[in-house]
Amino acid sequence: MLNYSESLDRTFHALADRTRRAMVERLVRSPASVSELAEPFAMSMPAVVQHLKVLEDAGIVTSQKVGRVRTVQLAPDALAAGGEWIGRQRLPAEQRLDRLAAQLIDDDPQEH
Amino acid sequence: MLNYSESLDRTFHALADRTRRAMVERLVRSPASVSELAEPFAMSMPAVVQHLKVLEDAGIVTSQKVGRVRTVQLAPDALAAGGEWIGRQRLPAEQRLDRLAAQLIDDDPQEH
DNA sequence: CGAATAGTTAAGCATCTACTTAAGTATTGC
DNA sequence: GCAATACTTAAGTAGATGCTTAACTATTCG
Known part of the structure; x- marks a missing residue:
């Protein structure tokens, strides 16, 4: 791991x-x-495969080959860790606003 | 821009x-x-400054120099665009779960 | 079987990245 | 003024990155 x-x-x-x-x-x-x-890109097949390898090494996609076709799909929670890291990096000022907003919604749910 | x-x-x-x-x-x-x-890192000052330049070019931090000291701060909403992009890339299955969760909370606010 | 399809492997190349050391330039404190 | 402080600039380097072309392998279809 x-x-x-x-x-x-x-x-x-x-x-x-x-x-x-x-x-x-x-x-x-x-x-x-x-x-x-590969279709949308003006790029050779090996280049596309190299990009896919980067995504797969990052755990963002998974793939399996059936016959001659490799099918690629997004991993569940692919980007969760990244999103959470970003979510944590908020200025205290912004966090205060977030909490205020959350509180307003909690206090008065029928008003939003 | x-x-x-x-x-x-x-x-x-x-x-x-x-x-x-x-x-x-x-x-x-x-x-x-x-x-x-720079203090936490075993790295020369120029290396640190180069990292700060990358952060500043990305709009993640801003800085200004007063006297001989440059003060660096996080830009407000520094990571907002990145966080939002990640937030958008959710599998439809996950989105359905999110909506379900949101609905449960909305329907029954005193229960959570 | 033989050709078309789908992807893989290998090698090469220009450019970028993350450092380094060395030498410089403003400020500030004594 | 002069030394210490806080960067800044410049130049160099090893290794990573994003491509390329060429050649290859496995699978499917007629």
Whole structure:
């Protein structure tokens, strides 16, 4: 198992490339083959496969090959750790506003 | 102004390094000088300054120099765009669970 | 079987990244 | 003024990254 920091390194590094983000956005809709994922990009097949490897090493996608087709899908909670890390880095001022908002909603649920 | 994709590139790239993430975590507590930020790391001052430049180029921190001291602080909503992008990439299955949870809370606020 | 399809492997290359050391420039305190 | 402090600038380097082309393997279809 990877340590937490290394895992965040890989997650954020994987997301730091627009091609890979576009692949993730596509995979939110449904799983896809490597060719389907390659189709929108003016890029060789090996390049696409290398991007997929980065996503897979980061635990963002999983894949399995059936026959000659590899199907790639988003891992459940793929981006949870990254999202949570970001969520934690809020200025105290913002956190206070968040708590205030949460409290208003809690106190008076029928008003929102 | 940068386009959205380029801005996400920089944000996620900035966060893909544990040294820079540690700096962000430190800055959540309060603004700090370059030397204060450098202190936890076994790294030369120029290396630290280069990391800060990456964070600043990504819009995650801002800084200004007064006298010989440069003070660095987290930008308000520094990570908002990155957090929102991640938030959007949820499998439909997870989104359904989220909506279910939200609905349960809305329907029955005193029960949680 | 033989051709088309889907992906894989290997090698090479320009550029970027995360450092380093060395030398410089403003401030500030004595 | 002069030394200490707090950066800053410049130049260099090993290794990672994002591609490429070429050649290969496995599977499916007619």
